[in-house]
Amino acid sequence: MAAKSIISRPVYGTLSPQPGKHHLFIADAEGALAIAEMAGRAPPGFFGDAEIVFIPGPHGKHTAALEALKSAQLHQAPSFASLLPRLRQTLANAHMGLRLYLAGTEGLIGQAMQVALEAGIDHTSIQTEHRGSLARRMQCVHCKGITENVTTQPATCAHCGLLLLVRDHYSRRIAAFQGVCINAEDRSEIPPMEEIFR
């Protein structure tokens, strides 16, 4: 679980079955287990109206747990980027009564929510559950480039190379934490880099 932090930092809950006509689950890696656990609390036939989109990730595990749910559709994608066109199309064609469930890493939840927001879905209506890595997506406030899977504090911007303090300040619109130059006032000060987002 993520530690208590400032108000803009997202907080995640536990997935729970919502009233609705159609249920869209998006998960990566250990997020599959959150869906499987929720299934134990779901009414019979719930997954008959559900589509699960799953990014197994580098370890390729947990697919069997999702197959066992017998959802109307189970789609696997190799990466979030590869999933984007399909997700945008699904959300653009969605009707009232669609419920959205996001489970897995912060990066997955954040990026899926970003696409949902662009499609006009209110963020408070989305179910989320964090599982797995605490690695962060970070936007460099200086060059605006996004660095994926940041695990250290401070972190180097993959685009402009500045050494950045990874803040807890988070933008849903950008789906990223803010990175601000940590030694702007004196570039000769190089604080030690620690692995803290795991």
Added chain:
Amino acid sequence: MGITFRKETFRDDFTFKNSPEHIRRFPFPFHEDAYMYAVNIEPHVVGPRGSVLENLIDVDEHYVAEMQDRALVLAEDPLRCQSLPHMTLAGWDLLELLMEQQALGYPEHFTLTRDGDRWRWINRPLGIDDTFTFGDTSTLPYGPMEYITRQSQGDFCILDQRDGNLWMDAGMVTTQADWSLDFDIGMNFFEWHAPVPLAHEKGIFVRALKFLTNIQQGKPARRLNWTMTINPRLDTSPENYHKWGPDRATVTPENVGDKVHLRVELQSFWRLPRSNGIVFPIRCYLIKMDELATQPKWARRLHRVIRDLPDELANYKGLTRYRPALVEWLSKLDDGSATSQGFGPD
């Protein structure tokens, strides 16, 4: 008699300064010898002649130079001015407000004439004379918010009101004290204030939001906020922090008077009539320590405020690196005598 606009810069050679009359009208933000957060909001009503409150939208001797600096910032970084798609109507509300207020307060410099939806706006200091159709964006060279805020001192945030909250959904932000519109746009009141230390725990933002969501049309409110800036630099954005941050390491006991500036924000809050949004102008005033020290009461009081500021606040305001040099410099102007009540100079 109109304002004599100064030719000056807020970057590179930093020729900005205040005339003696402008020093005396500076909105000094401390009414006592100490500072802590408070919901210091009051009705925004016209104040004494010769003060920054003489008009509800203040135009001063720095107007032309500030607008030139804004144009430079926007050319370098267009993301400083953004408006989410549902905010265009609020932009027209703001255009009306700023044209009306500037024409009302400074008729020798600004003229607004209206014939139904056909409006003519003359801005003499900037050499602008435009006729356009109110509500028709195609008749202006920019969107309505950008058009008028390229001609108005201060940053502007337009807040949408929904779900009992305020949402930062549009803004022109080029003179900010270290926050990013590009990052914060779309956030609600609590989210964009999230990095501010101590104030959440004191319930400041809950009370402030309650007040702001109840602001009525024609009854604007205001508050002062402050920080400090090294060199008279308007653009102290996080985007450019790696460029201006090194200035903070250049303060020495010898150059405090010239380099260190008190930066005061006169923030006001106005209900917009058509969109029901709130516009939040953040007007920035700068004064260097040498200028401030011409008013002995202000120097004494500022010494005590900066010396006794909690470390967490000093850190948030970015003072930590040069606070010792500043306090030392100010201490020589503080004989320990009492300061009179209120903000103004003696």
